[in-house]
Amino acid sequence: MVKDISTEQRILEAARRVFMKKGMAGARMQEIADEAGINKALLHYYFRSKDKLFEHILMEVVGRIATSLKSMMELDIPIIQRLCFFVEIYVDVLMENRYLPLFVLTEINQNPERFASMIREHIVVNMQDFIVQLEDEIEQGKINPVHPLHLVSSVLGMIIFPFAAFPLIEEAMGDNFAPLARNFLNQRKEVVKEFVINALTPKNHDK
Amino acid sequence: MVKDISTEQRILEAARRVFMKKGMAGARMQEIADEAGINKALLHYYFRSKDKLFEHILMEVVGRIATSLKSMMELDIPIIQRLCFFVEIYVDVLMENRYLPLFVLTEINQNPERFASMIREHIVVNMQDFIVQLEDEIEQGKINPVHPLHLVSSVLGMIIFPFAAFPLIEEAMGDNFAPLARNFLNQRKEVVKEFVINALTPKNHDK
DNA sequence: GTCTATAAGTAGATAGAC
DNA sequence: GTCTATCTACTTATAGAC
Known part of the structure; x- marks a missing residue:
């Protein structure tokens, strides 16, 4: 149950930067993944969907x-x-x-x-x-x-x-x-x- | 060469409303078409691409x-x-x-x-x-x-x-x-x- | 947990009939 | 000029190997 803090944290920070700059509509999961230094699949592993990730940042x-x-x-x-x-x-x-x-x-x-x-x-x-x-x-x-x-x-x-x-x-x-x-x-x-x-x-x- | 003013005008007004509210990234050609009471193909007939249409409004x-x-x-x-x-x-x-x-x-x-x-x-x-x-x-x-x-x-x-x-x-x-x-x-x-x-x-x- | 590969869905753009 | 149907590209989301 204990998730790897480091990766989750890196995702959240990347998501925050990208969403802030591009907004929900303009942000791309690929860009967030790149920014976090991981791949798209991991984003979905941690936060099911773009919408859920956005909600989290919000x-x-x-x-x-x-x-x-x-x-x-x-x-x-x-x-x-x-x-x-x-x-x-x-x-x-x-x-x-x-x-x-x-x-x-x-x-x-x-x-x-x-x-x-x-x-x-x-x-x-x-x-x-x-x-x-x-x-x-x-x-x-x-x-x-x-x-x-x-x-x-x-x-x-x-x-x-x-x-x-x-x-x-x-x-x-x-x-x-x-x-x-x-x-x-x-x-x-x-x-x-x-x-x-x-x-x-x-x-x-x-x- | 004389385009039908009425349709072009309706497209521009619809595009202005949708782009203003949703922004370039959030706007959808389908929504603009609906708002103008026409279909997507006509948008491209009048303004080649979404980007061109956006530029026009801008x-x-x-x-x-x-x-x-x-x-x-x-x-x-x-x-x-x-x-x-x-x-x-x-x-x-x-x-x-x-x-x-x-x-x-x-x-x-x-x-x-x-x-x-x-x-x-x-x-x-x-x-x-x-x-x-x-x-x-x-x-x-x-x-x-x-x-x-x-x-x-x-x-x-x-x-x-x-x-x-x-x-x-x-x-x-x-x-x-x-x-x-x-x-x-x-x-x-x-x-x-x-x-x-x-x-x-x-x-x-x-x- | 993390990856590659791929599926599924969406949106912009075009072809071609009328 | 206007439409329907379709194509292509992109984006989100999932499957499955490691």
């Missing part, structure tokens, strides 16, 4: 996102700090895997039913806590009134875009792009955090 | 984007107004076709070479004009100093996200979603315009 990815969201919501800090913290770690994650957001968004759009329960269980729950805290701080006058979904949409959009549009940014930056790219993406942290602070910090009319 | 889509960008850059208005105008029309476009941004971004990532020349010719050129004007207004002290690519990334990201993450937003909003969705997406216009204005309008320390 759960792993969504699970990881959910876990980091959850652990972040457990810290007892003001909403502004919470968002700034989120920006920091999320940009770092995307630096390691720029295909993540486009992959997740594409697959959700392709097959919303498959995600409905995952989203409800893992994402919406954390959202609820976030909304409660946000409305709480608004009521206390600590921050400006904002619509939680608009705030989240803005922050996520601002973070995700440069990674999703990476080849576009590359082209826009021109020749000496490579050395600048990492720098630009790192600057995003400050840009987005500045947005959060400006959007939420009250203007202090009575100062 | 050019059409990118061309339309480039045209609206260009016409917008021809207006002689301040940068803030230009961006606000852009937000207005772009959100309206996405209301009609929410798959547009995810489609374009995915395909660019899938096949950057295919887009390199298009991007340089159509997008980067308009970007250059935009950057010149931006830096000009910054120098004149009319607006705050900002990095053009960061500004564009923020605005595009803020606009695109709710459309790209539509099923997520849907789930987050819960049951009575349908009536609220259109409203929420329309509010985006004001939210993003407010960001543009806040980010660029000088604080007037000497007032």
